[in-house]
Amino acid sequence: MEGDDIIEVRDLEHLFGDFAAVRGISFTVRRGEIFSFLGPNGAGKSTTINVLTTLLPLQKGRVHVAGYDVAREAGEVRKxxxxxxxxxxxxxxxTVQETMEFHGRLYSIPREERRAQIDDLLRVVELESKRDERTKNLSGGMKRRLQIARGLMTRPEVLFLDEPTQGLDPQTRMRIWEYIRQVNGAGTTIFLTTHYMEEADILSDRIGIIDHGRIVVTGTPAELKNALGEDVVYLETEDDRRVRDALSGIEEIRSVTDSTRGLSIAISADGSQCIPKIIDAVRSAGIGISSVNLKKPTMDDVFVHYTGRELRDTGA
Amino acid sequence: MAWEFLTVYWREMIRFVRFRAQLFSSLLQPALWMAFFGVAMSSNLDRFASAIPAPAGVIPLDYLTFMAAGVIAMTTLFTSLFGGMSLLFDKNWGLMREMLASPMPRTHIMFGVSLSGMTKSFIQVSIIMAFGLLLGVQFFPGYSATRIALSILGIFAFVAAFSLGFLLFSSAISMRLESPEGLQGIMTLLTLPLFFVSNALYPIQAFPPLLQALSVYNPLTHLVNGIRYFALGSDFFAVGAHYTSTTADVLGSFAYLAVFAAVMYLLARWTFEKAVVT
Incomplete structure (x- = not known):
């Protein structure tokens, strides 16, 4: 095992009856990184997380979390x-306080340490004033913050966050991103699943995309987006027809097509570096430019590229 | 020794106190049985019972006193059978995952829940005894204070063993079910034979042979035997039947309940060890 890999998954398979939810996946998460695990509904995300967190028994393959084997050392993994x-x-x-107490006691944290941890964490997630409030009276954002605080009580080496910002307003989401970064900055490895591609893009060091029980790609957000090679420059000029000839010498250009407003130019390399070349070429041909726009692929594009367009909720 | 089950117990008791409606109904229900069923039945039965005179030298007891032990047993049965319900709520609300993903041994979940169910039964039993005395139940006739204290301990020991068995059973069943409605159905179905094929409300001496044989295997019968032994003594006459019991009989009843609890423990432990809740 690599010393720097805090999660190591080798050939993990998991069946529910005849249905193969996970079909032989392998990946690693490095100590200290934020790793996002993305996939459509029913792709095998939850099953994988449940095996990693020991909620589902390991059927086939090898999984190590924090250096422990989930099959043989589940107790150590849980700690x-x-x-x-x-x-x-x-x-x-x-109440908020009792929720934290309960969790700390489940993990046998000694009283003094438990109390101190609760005070610290409630301050971090700004719930100090809600200590004696019952959790049913908290807003959605507060509930999520409380759960994050709870997840951190035991000073875990890896924090699993399953859709941490689902259904929250943008302000709360950004605040939760801040907490996640803060926690990660303090040395905790983060394993995140999310349906928000922008969230994965902003937070993650690396991303793995799973579909139909298989990992289809892993990489940094930048690598994944660049690998698509789908930077597009939108160009409006006085004379679109002559522009095509003027651009023929630029080799990064894959295609030039008419779009509703001007030309859409697909670039195989980094589009922002290609724009000056395009402008130079068009100007030197004596054609006036009225507007230039660059569209880089988003994580949404990456996701759809690797997982296709069909809806998943209908089947599984 | 690990004490995490006390954490589960602590939370169960917080819930017990906070669910006001549940709290009051659980305390009120046994009192209502005593007040209405008990008083109504005894006013009828005591008239018939006087037709069969007690043997010489044996104390005849009124029906209310006789059935008070049955009400204690019945209340313990109901509370214990439904004691696993909170596990179903935990499962349905996803709370079970927090416990299952923690390092706490899984058996502690059922120990915590059982201990809280037992505590609830103790509270209910205390209320029934206090309320019963107000209504004129003649428990502990002519006992000294020490003997009363020992008798109450004896009753609690029986209630503890009996409720532990049924609480573990209820926890095991709840762990396998999906919905509270399912538990409700199963437990209601079990309640009827357990309650009526027992000596809780009437003597089994007059049962047809088959029912009489069955009632001997019913844990509830043994619980009632124990309660009556401690509350009414080893020799009394009620509802036209003469009851005598020896220390060996009572120890036998207790042993039966202990074995029942042990078997339920094995069943529950097996269920919890292999439970998968996601």
């Missing part, structure tokens, strides 16, 4: 990880 579940997993009738 080393924190989990923020997808839906609001909070006892409605416990």
């Amino acid at each position: 080393a990880i924190g989990i923020v579940f997808q839906d609001d997993v909070l006892d409605r009738d416990l």
Whole structure:
């Protein structure tokens, strides 16, 4: 095992009856990084997370988390990880303080340390004033913050965040991103799943995309976007026809097509570096330019590129 | 020794106190049984019972006193059978995952829930005894204070063993079910034979042979035997039947309940160890 890999998954397979939810995936998460695990509904994300967090038994393959084998050392894995579940997993009738107490006691954290941790974490997620409030009276954002605080109580080496910002307003989401970065900055490895591509893009060091139970690609957000080679420059000029000839000498240009407003030029390399060349070429041909626009692929494009367009909710 | 089950217990008790409606109904229900069923039945049965005179030297007891032990047993049965319900809520709200993903041994979940169910039964039993005395139930006839204290301990020991068995059973069933409605159905179905094929409300001496044989295997019968032994003594006459019991009989009943609890423990442990909740 690599010393720097905090999660190591080799040939993981998982069946539910006849249905193969996960079909032999392998990936690693490096210590200290934010790793995002993306995939359409039913792609195998939850199954993988559940195996990694020991909620599902390992059927086939090898999985190490924080240096422990999930099959043989589940107890050690459980001590080393924190989990923020997808839906609001909070006892409605416990107060904020009691929710934290309960969790700390489940992990046998000694009283003094537990109290100190609760104070610290409630301050971090700005819930100090809600200590004695029952969780059913908290807003959606507060509930999520409380769960993040709870997941951190045990000072985990890896924090699993399953859709941490689902259904939250933009302000709350950004605040939660800040917490995630803060936690990660303090040394905790983050394993994140999300449906928000922009969230994965902004937060992650690396991204793995899973579909139909297989990992289709892994890489940094920049690598994934650049690999698509789908930078597009939109150009409006006085004379689109002559522009085509003027651009023929630029080798990064893959195609030039008419679009609703001017020309759409597909670039195989970094589009922003290609724009000056395009402008020079068009100007030297004596053609006036009225507007230039660059569109880089987003994580949405990357996601759709690798997982296709059809809807998944209908089947699984 | 690990004490994490106390954490589960602590939370269960917080819930018990906070769910006001549940709290009050659980405390009120046994009192209502005593007040209405008990008083109504005894006013009828005591008239018939006087037709069969008690043997010489044996104390005849009124029906209310006789059935009070049955109400204690019945309340313990109901509370214990539904004791696993909170596990179903935990499962449905996803809360179970927090516990299953923690390093706490899984058996502690059922221990915590069982201990809280037992505590609830103790509270209910205390209320029934206090309320019963107000209504004129003649528990502990002519006992000294020490003997009363020991008798109450004896009753609690029986209630503890009996409720532990059924709480573990209820927890195991809940762990396998999907919905509270399912548990409700199963437990209601079990309640009827357990309650009526027992000596809780009437003597089994007059049962047809088959029912009589069955009632001997019913844990509820053994619980009632224990309660009556401690509350009413080893020799009394009620509802036209003469009851005598020896120390060996009572120890036998207790052993039966202990074995029942042990078997339920094995069943529950097996269920919890292999439970998958995601």
